[in-house]
Amino acid sequence: QSALTQPASVSGSPGQSITISCTGTSSDIGVYGYVSWYQQHPGKGPKLIIYNISNRPSGVSNRFSGSKSGNTASLTISGLQAEDEADYYCSSYTTSSTVLFGGGTKLTVL
């Protein structure tokens, strides 16, 4: 099973919005609503920021939003802040009852 496909890097200026894509197949993202997103700062463990495509856990800023179309999920961060600079990973449940992660996207706030 191959990893989900994410861009290696994205960047934006403070206050702007950015979108990170996550492309899978009809055996994972395309068939289930179980896409999640994680934020990881350097030297830290990952933190759940979006689950089930578009839901935010308690305490996560509403500047983070998620969506899905076909085999591609997306994470949008609006009103970029310096603290958003981190690595972001998508994840999906699959028809093989396994879990796939994306390769990760490094977000740089300019």
Place this chain on the structure above:
Amino acid sequence: QVQLQESGPGLVKPSQTLSLTCNVSGGSINRGGYYWSWIRQHPGKGLEWIGHIYYGGSTYYNPSLKSRLTMSVEMSKNQFSLKLTSVTAADTAVYYCARTYGSYYFDFWGQGILVTVSS
């Protein structure tokens, strides 16, 4: 607030078995609806799902690791464990344990433990 903490040796020799334990506090490991997972991250690389286990013992493993992998739950200690046999340098990574809602997303994570495979 659920908290997870990994423990185990930080150095394992090639061909030996890597054994890690995750201690869960702030919540019961036998709470229905949750699986307990292991995820690893090779140095400078992305996340890789290793597998997860339900308190009743059912397991789901990454097919690429399945032949070397065993997970178990110790309910009396509120812990779960990972054993990975015949390790090589390719198994050097930070290993995280995490609580998993259903099999679908990881809502609480441990801080991670670096395991180096080297003679």
